[in-house]
Amino acid sequence: MTTRLSPENTPDGSLIGAAAPAETGIVHLGLGNFHRAHVAVYTALALQREEGPWGIAGFANRSHRVVDAMRRQGLRYSVLRLSDERRGAGVVAVHRAARVAAEDRGAFVAAVADPDCRILTLTISELGYARSPQTNRLDTAQPDVRADLADPTRPHSTIGMLALALARRSEGGLPLSVLSCDNLQGNGDVTRAMLTEYAALSGLGPDVQRFLATQVTFPNSMVDRIVPATTAAMSDEVERLLGVRDACPVPAEEFSMWVFEDDFAAGRPAWQLAGAIPSDEVHAYELVKLRLLNGSHSLMAYLGALEGCETIADCWAEASIREAVLTGIRLDYLPTITVPTGFDADDYVASLGRRFANRAIAHRTAQVATDGSAKLQQRIPDAAAFALDRGRMPHMLALTVAAWICAAVPPDGFTAGPIAARMREPARDLLAAVTRGAHSPAEHARAVMRGGFFPDLLTRHEAFVDRVAGLVTTIARHGARAAAAEATAAAAHEARPAEPASPPNVTTPRDEQ
Numbered sequence: 001m002t003t004r005l006s007p008e009n010t011p012d013g014s015l016i017g018a019a020a021p022a023e024t025g026i027v028h029l030g031l032g033n034f035h036r037a038h039v040a041v042y043t044a045l046a047l048q049r050e051e052g053p054w055g056i057a058g059f060a061n062r063s064h065r066v067v068d069a070m071r072r073q074g075l076r077y078s079v080l081r082l083s084d085e086r087r088g089a090g091v092v093a094v095h096r097a098a099r100v101a102a103e104d105r106g107a108f109v110a111a112v113a114d115p116d117c118r119i120l121t122l123t124i125s126e127l128g129y130a131r132s133p134q135t136n137r138l139d140t141a142q143p144d145v146r147a148d149l150a151d152p153t154r155p156h157s158t159i160g161m162l163a164l165a166l167a168r169r170s171e172g173g174l175p176l177s178v179l180s181c182d183n184l185q186g187n188g189d190v191t192r193a194m195l196t197e198y199a200a201l202s203g204l205g206p207d208v209q210r211f212l213a214t215q216v217t218f219p220n221s222m223v224d225r226i227v228p229a230t231t232a233a234m235s236d237e238v239e240r241l242l243g244v245r246d247a248c249p250v251p252a253e254e255f256s257m258w259v260f261e262d263d264f265a266a267g268r269p270a271w272q273l274a275g276a277i278p279s280d281e282v283h284a285y286e287l288v289k290l291r292l293l294n295g296s297h298s299l300m301a302y303l304g305a306l307e308g309c310e311t312i313a314d315c316w317a318e319a320s321i322r323e324a325v326l327t328g329i330r331l332d333y334l335p336t337i338t339v340p341t342g343f344d345a346d347d348y349v350a351s352l353g354r355r356f357a358n359r360a361i362a363h364r365t366a367q368v369a370t371d372g373s374a375k376l377q378q379r380i381p382d383a384a385a386f387a388l389d390r391g392r393m394p395h396m397l398a399l400t401v402a403a404w405i406c407a408a409v410p411p412d413g414f415t416a417g418p419i420a421a422r423m424r425e426p427a428r429d430l431l432a433a434v435t436r437g438a439h440s441p442a443e444h445a446r447a448v449m450r451g452g453f454f455p456d457l458l459t460r461h462e463a464f465v466d467r468v469a470g471l472v473t474t475i476a477r478h479g480a481r482a483a484a485a486e487a488t489a490a491a492a493h494e495a496r497p498a499e500p501a502s503p504p505n506v507t508t509p510r511d512e513q
């Protein structure tokens, strides 16, 4: 008989950190795997070192999967640490509630308005912020955002629901921090900007805008832990390791990092005692992580999807893809970054190689490739514009965009394969609309580049658009591996130190004889 994980059936010594206290100081939106392996773990560990009112009320956006399973298990779940050398599991018990926000909007709003709540943490993905890729402002063209602006009391969009909850909170006037844990540059600043704009446009009223401006802080943060999706085999693995069955374990790599601005309006857990880093240099950490790790991930995911590589580790094992990634890091990303004080970039790059090579986590290319139209905004345009403004072509960034195009909206006559077909791309219909009737892969690529999916600061560089068009043509005719090799060779060639001018004709006395 298998025993189900529960508060009574949590094996001795398996608890990670401390169990939740009686107060709910944190409300979290986005009760998926990343939150459960990251902020929840830091919070449980911090509570073990220093008590505080920091139980978490977790809200999934829409999905019941995690909520139902956690509820059946007394709100506990396990984190399964996976590396090729070691496997381990521990139980997290820091949540005090689990609900589905879309079905229980009132409960979410009430939880945020509750005076006990001091921090609202978010993992709502790049899409949740409803930011236009072209203007970086609130994307009022999105139908659900538009509808919510017209009637902000019954929101359907994530941003609308957050705004409603903060409006309710503003009635009590108590300070709060909203802490985005998503992979966005300046994630706190973006959250503030989108909510402020929404509040102004929706007529939620000047009091709400004033409240956001004076009582709410939005610390920026850099979050890092590779957390794949859960599979059935992972429940078996937990059972083998802990002797109890968990219906919603979270697989994760050993590595974990969190850097945040220490700007909390109503206190925070002692996260620094759990290894998190309060810092004034979050921006620099963000760029390192979003470009070197996430940018490389995207390149691998799209090339890999086109080449039939199921996992990131499979991509890393492919010489042409690995070379492309390392060339991108060295030539296109590192020069755009000022590394944080005391940070060893060589070490970081070496550790990335080990993390990408981790087979045990089976991190799917289809998962990383998901939502590319939103994710690439954070990874490509600024870094590419940096090189282009200085007269250099960022070949590997052009390759990332070209591979995304071929996977998301394959040019006529090109078959992207089953992995690309499985990846979720919210802009697929729009992409299909703008590319309809294109007569060649190059024309197809140009239509995407002109289609409003990237900001002007990138697309005004005709040379970049041409480079993407060229690489889409190579992928369509010869495959992704050939395009990777072509781009890598071009990048390496252009990066060679200039040849010394040919030596003057030196004639020696001997020659004269």
Ligand code: CS2
Binding pocket: 183, 223, 224, 225, 226, 227, 293, 294, 297, 298, 367, 368, 369, 375
């Ligand atoms: C990945 C990230 O899916 C993706 O886009 O690049 O989820 C990545 O695994 C995490 O940011 C690592 O911290």
